[in-house]
Amino acid sequence: MSMVKHETLLRIPGCVVDLVEEGEAIELARGDFSLVLISDQNVSLATIVKIGKDLQWPLTKDEPVVKIDTFHYLFTLPIKEGDPLNYGVTFYNRCDQNLLGSLDSFLKEHSCFSCPSKLKGGHELDWKEFAPNIEAYNGVLARAIAGGTGQIVRGIFICSNAYTHQVQKRGELILGRAAEEKNKYNGKLTITQSKNNNNNAAKTNSINQSMKRARNVSNMTEKMSKAMLNGVGIATGSV
Numbered sequence: 323m324s325m326v327k328h329e330t331l332l333r334i335p336g337c338v339v340d341l342v343e344e345g346e347a348i349e350l351a352r353g354d355f356s357l358v359l360i361s362d363q364n365v366s367l368a369t370i371v372k373i374g375k376d377l378q379w380p381l382t383k384d385e386p387v388v389k390i391d392t393f394h395y396l397f398t399l400p401i402k403e404g405d406p407l408n409y410g411v412t413f414y415n416r417c418d419q420n421l422l423g424s425l426d427s428f429l430k431e432h433s434c435f436s437c438p439s440k441l442k443g444g445h446e447l448d449w450k451e452f453a454p455n456i457e458a459y460n461g462v463l464a465r466a467i468a469g470g471t472g473q474i475v476r477g478i479f480i481c482s483n484a485y486t487h488q489v490q491k492r493g494e495l496i497l498g499r500a501a502e503e504k505n506k507y508n509g510k511l512t513i514t515q516s517k518n519n520n521n522n523a524a525k526t527n528s529i530n531q532s533m534k535r536a537r538n539v540s541n542m543t544e545k546m547s548k549a550m551l552n553g554v555g556i557a558t559g560s561v
Contacts, residue, residue, distance in 0.1 A: 325363045326550050332357040332428065334421045339373050340410040340449045341536055342396070344457040346529055347410060347449035350536060351377035355411065357428060360550050367550055369432060370543055371397070377536075378543045379409070386463060387429050389437040393417065394447050398463065399539065406463060407536055408456055410449040 334355040340347040353374020360368045372378040379399055386398040393415060399407040413422065429435040 326367070327361060328547070328551060329359045329361065330356055331359050332421065332424055334413060334417060334425065336414040336417065337373065338412045339377060340412070341529075341532055342408040342410045342449050342453050342456055343529060343532060345453050346525065347453050348529060348533065350409070350533070355413070357381070357425075358547075360547060362550075368546065370547060378540050380543055380546070381433055383432060383434070385433045387433045387435045389426065389435070391447060392422070398459075400463065401535065404535070405532075406460055407532060407539065408460075410452070412449070
């Protein structure tokens with residue numbers, strides 16, 4: 323007899339999630355951040371990240387998560403076909419540090435988590451200024467996968483220790499440098515934006531496609547969750 327249950331492992335009041343692409347950051351959702359475990363007779367089936375009632379996605383062992391500073395996290399969802407989805411999560415500065423510590427501990431065990439050795443506090447990071455570095459970060463992930471440091475099993479990327487090390491080392495270097503040198507980009511924003519004006523149509527289309535994929539992932543995650551709870555199998559699909 324199936325004994326599938328949903329259990330909220332951690333809830334952190336108040337956060338904002340942005341979809342971060344090269345040069346752009348679009349708000350997707352805001353609300354409480356929750357980690358939900360789906361299990362059957364104490365056997366873990368899936369872990370889900372939920373943001374209020376509007377957004378959710380699966381948290382997997384191969385999912386790269388980088389803690390940029392005290393209140394900012396970057397979750398990257400490797401997609402079977404196409405560029406990864408990058409979710410920038412910002413917690414409010416009144417957030418309980420103990421809850422963030424519990425989140426870090428969980429992510430270390432259940433994701434490909436990396437964190438700078440010297441964390442900086444504050445809320446000075448702007449995802450829109452940070453976004454131009456995403457392309458380089460996605461390149462790190464693509465090379466890690468293409469380099470044979472993991473395995474593709476039924477369309478799902480399973481990480482190895484080599485993959486984890488490569489993503490953590492190179493990804494942290496790129497993202498850490500971006501956070502530290504944020505102010506250096508300020509004088510270049512006008513030039514960058516001027517160049518990007520020529521590609522507005524293509525950029526808008528790319529953003530719309532990514533937002534559509536994000537909604538699809540959220541919907542599929544909800545269907546999977548309900549299917550497990552009802553004992554009718556796992557919902558599948560592509561994004």
